Amino acid sequence: xxxxxxxxxxxxxxxxxxxxxxxxxxxxxxxxxxxxxxxxxxxxxxxxxxxxxxxxxxxxxxxxxxxxxxxxxxxxxxxxxxxxxxxxxxxxxxxxxxxxxxxxxxxxxxxxxxxxxxxxxxxxxxxxxxxxxxxxxxxxxxxxxxxxxxxxxxxxxxxxxxxxxxxxxxxxxxxxxxxxxx
Amino acid sequence: xxxxxxxxxxxxxxxxxxxxxxxxxxxxxxxxxxxxxxxxxxxxxxxxxxxxxxxxxxxxxxxxxxxxxxxxxxxxxxxxxxxxxxxxxxxxxxxxxxxxxxxxxxxxxxxxxxxxxxxxxxxxxxxxxxxxxxxxxxxxxxxxxxxxxxxxxxxxxxxxxxxxxxxxxxxxxxxxxxxxxxxxxxxxxxxxxxxxxxxxxxxxxxxxxxxxxxxxxxxxxxxxxxxxxxxxxxxxxxxxxxxxxxxxxxxxxxxxxxxxxxxxxxxxxxxxxxxxxxxxxxxxxxxxxxxxxxxxxxxxxxxxxxxxxxxxxxxxxxxxxxxxxxxxxxxxxxxxxxxxxxxxxxxxxxxxxxxxxxxxxxxxxxxxxxxxxxxxxxxxxxxxxxxxxxxxxxxxxxxxxxxxxxxxxxxxxxxxxxxxxxxxxxxxxxxxxxxxxxxxxxxxxxxxxxxxxxxxxx
Numbered sequence: 001x002x003x004x005x006x007x008x009x010x011x012x013x014x015x016x017x018x019x020x021x022x023x024x025x026x027x028x029x030x031x032x033x034x035x036x037x038x039x040x041x042x043x044x045x046x047x048x049x050x051x052x053x054x055x056x057x058x059x060x061x062x063x064x065x066x067x068x069x070x071x072x073x074x075x076x077x078x079x080x081x082x083x084x085x086x087x088x089x090x091x092x093x094x095x096x097x098x099x100x101x102x103x104x105x106x107x108x109x110x111x112x113x114x115x116x117x118x119x120x121x122x123x124x125x126x127x128x129x130x131x132x133x134x135x136x137x138x139x140x141x142x143x144x145x146x147x148x149x150x151x152x153x154x155x156x157x158x159x160x161x162x163x164x165x166x167x168x169x170x171x172x173x174x175x176x177x178x179x180x181x182x
Numbered sequence: 183x184x185x186x187x188x189x190x191x192x193x194x195x196x197x198x199x200x201x202x203x204x205x206x207x208x209x210x211x212x213x214x215x216x217x218x219x220x221x222x223x224x225x226x227x228x229x230x231x232x233x234x235x236x237x238x239x240x241x242x243x244x245x246x247x248x249x250x251x252x253x254x255x256x257x258x259x260x261x262x263x264x265x266x267x268x269x270x271x272x273x274x275x276x277x278x279x280x281x282x283x284x285x286x287x288x289x290x291x292x293x294x295x296x297x298x299x300x301x302x303x304x305x306x307x308x309x310x311x312x313x314x315x316x317x318x319x320x321x322x323x324x325x326x327x328x329x330x331x332x333x334x335x336x337x338x339x340x341x342x343x344x345x346x347x348x349x350x351x352x353x354x355x356x357x358x359x360x361x362x363x364x365x366x367x368x369x370x371x372x373x374x375x376x377x378x379x380x381x382x383x384x385x386x387x388x389x390x391x392x393x394x395x396x397x398x399x400x401x402x403x404x405x406x407x408x409x410x411x412x413x414x415x416x417x418x419x420x421x422x423x424x425x426x427x428x429x430x431x432x433x434x435x436x437x438x439x440x441x442x443x444x445x446x447x448x449x450x451x452x453x454x455x456x457x458x459x460x461x462x463x464x465x466x467x468x469x470x471x472x473x474x475x476x477x478x479x480x481x482x483x484x485x486x487x488x489x490x491x492x493x494x495x496x497x498x499x500x501x502x503x504x505x506x507x508x509x510x511x512x513x514x515x516x517x518x519x520x521x522x523x524x525x526x527x528x529x530x531x532x533x534x535x536x537x538x539x540x541x542x543x544x545x546x547x548x549x550x551x552x553x554x555x556x557x558x559x560x561x562x563x564x565x566x567x568x569x570x571x572x573x574x575x576x577x578x579x580x581x582x583x584x585x586x587x588x589x590x591x592x593x594x595x596x597x598x599x600x601x602x603x604x605x606x607x608x609x610x611x612x613x614x615x616x617x618x619x620x621x622x623x624x625x626x627x628x629x630x631x632x633x634x635x636x637x638x639x640x
Contacts, residue, residue, distance in 0.1 A: 018633060025399075038399040041205060041374070042629040048403035056400075058407040062415075076331060080339035089343060099343040102426055106351040109419045113359045113412055117366055120408035124401045127393035134396065140377040142397050143370070145205035145629075 009132035009180035010152035013172030021147040024170035025050040035155035039148040065115020073107030200475030229614040235607010242600040264598040265319035272312035278456025279305025284416035295627040307612040345429040352426040370626040437518040438579030447499030455568035457489035461561040490545040537567025
């Protein structure tokens, strides 16, 4: 059941500057394309919004991590010093809340920071050693000075010829078809 | 308006990025230091000297393991000695890195963008050096894990009411958060190096380190959220770390330690010494690697200004300490202060005032701030002054506390000095490796600056 022609990942267009890319992304989204992504050498304000990306949920990871660390940290200290091994030090109460604050704070920050970074990477699907976009022509420049827009073949409006034509009209300097070798 | 006209009008250097730098040229300039530039001869010479320091540290630590902490000058009542002085000094140095990378990011200070990577690296290496000292000072460092809460067969827990245990949590959290903040910042730059590397093994190494980063707009959106959140977490963290370090002292009842001004005064001192260390390192690095177009006169001037301002906060701390020991009417406190001014360690105290308060007054002058050789020398003087400050706090307070029969004198032994010099060697060696093997300026953030310059929004 092998097909002769390789599966297409999508059409990738190259742009010279980020304003051209922003305009193209806006037009593509307005023309009904939904499975699209842009690749840039530095973060561009509003670009993710233009391709229809709204909720990134990283802040939620941070919040959950922070709550876990804070509540867990305080609970640990309370359990250790008031329940499991009560020790009278200078007549202080076993449950001495003010003394528990510094460690509660540190563990809040620690867990929130770890959850933020791990959450960001997990939501991004990283680490991921390979991706079809890497075989796009000139894509090595995407981490230096070129800006790319990809419309993926899984999009319901995708048509190799028409989509390529559309991207050329958007001002792309270089349009190429990328195969999905995976 | 061009930069020189703007500079003449405002009275300080204004340029953040060279006028001719493009995405490609900036990427090549920073990336090539890592990828293919032959290192300047000074790299090899400097690294060799630093490496001798690392060897000295190894010898000092080995002998310490062999003989025990008796090889140091510590005694009773001065049980803390050099180890704690060095610990507080190093950890303070780290604070400037987090301040630059996190606090200035939240404040939208764009001048952080080309110095944050270097400053963060400095933070991590300084905290690593700091962490050595309390561990070695334990006497039985091989059971250091008793400080951590883990289900042990003895059925014991750490004493969470103790500031020394708070310190363990504060410093290890600080190190971990600084490390992941630094690594998160490096991911896009690793991808750049992966795509520019010509040798296969370099492509693989940087490819693995970049985690497959491809610069997708969705990824950048999450990345930027994560970065700002980390900055928001790191900012209160950095304030908490040196506050907790100061509580190691101020929770105790020793005259000269038991003071409520300690947390803010320690934090200000930490930032002061940290900026001094950033300048000490960055002035030569920018000259050697010809990075004047990215680390501009404005960066140096701004850092000198922050250093000067925090220097005054530290001076305020000194004045308030002296005032409170008179105003409190506590005779032990009053004696401690007169002992500091005129006791057996008075020379240390007055050299500290000279280094930390008098010499930096030269920074009022723009000509001094613009003369990088003089500024570099001042930053070294401040580093020395801040070490002496901790010496005065730890040793002068401990050596004469309440009962004269318990008084004693202290002096570092050759092993104390070997540990201090050795930790400096370790720090400098790590900095040398960093500038050789990692991009010392954030390439992605410099590209953002360039795009803003093109749009005229910088």
